[in-house]
Amino acid sequence: MDTRETDIAPSNPAMGTVLVLGGGGMKGVAHIGVWKALQEAGVQVDAFVGTSIGSLMATSLAGGWGWRELAELARKLTKDDIVSINRRAVLFGGVREEAVFDGAHFRGYLERTLPIQSFSELKTPLRLNAVSLVTGTEVWFGTGANEEVPVADAVYASCAIPIYFPPARVGGDYLVDGGVLDVLPVRQAAAWGAERIIAVDVGSEMTPPAEKYFERGMVAIHERVLTLNLQEQRKRCLDGWQGPPVVYIRPRIGHLGGWDFNRTQFFLEEGYRAAREALKAANAA
Secondary structure, eight states: OOTTOOOOOOOOTTOEEEEEEOOOGGGGGHHHHHHHHHHHTTOOOOEEEEETHHHHHHHHHHTTOOHHHHHHHHHHOOHHHHOOBOGGGGSTTGGGSSBSBOHHHHHHHHHHHSSOSSGGGOSSOEEEEEEETTTSSEEEEETTSBOSSOHHHHHHHHHOOTBTSOOEEETTEEEEEGGGTOSSOHHHHHHTTEEEEEEEOOOOOOOOOOTTGGGGOHHHHHHHHHHHHHHHHHHHHSTTOOSSOEEEEOOTTTTSOTTOOSOHHHHHHHHHHHHHHHHHHHHHO
């Protein structure tokens, strides 16, 4: 199927609660703590929508894993599992390379790690987004959308941050991180027929740059531009929202970097805390 066919199935009026998991690099580990809190509170989630790292977490949950399996996986995760330098990118003429990291290395990790290989194996409905560099539009994978591609390909595409990872080549298209256009896709959840949305925002905040930050070169500058873009997206996301009720969960981790592999336990705990606090506030309203 050509991924540029972005039409999806009609809304399901009985979708119930949809959990939206946003992008934020390693800060996405906080999604696991959120899921633990939701489970303890007896919240029934009827479908998942994910982008970027949120697509990896959403796929794992929709594929049948619980918070314990995911927490164990997160604690074992190292930078080397995901990142392998594309050596050609650091050589003279490397500017013509697609990215600074080796995409096949990350995709191999996804293929080995995800609990399912096909969308037909899903235990709970799921949708993931990526962005087409050909059409400039969002592309959706999963339930009621494109279900034909391997799950690892869809998740990789949703996580393929430009410059860091090469675009995914799927169905003749070039796809990059879904967060480029929609880092917290609550609109998709509403269009899908959600009666209630739980949205988990683990994105970065625009904090003052560290000393000599810009001396790190074009990758650091690109990261700064991307953070600015994502912050503006988040600001616009729920402004004037007229859709179904939203429980907004924002762990206090936006000041931390997306490549921080040393704060796994903190991310887990902060996601749990933020979810409990948001659920308490929603129940009191």
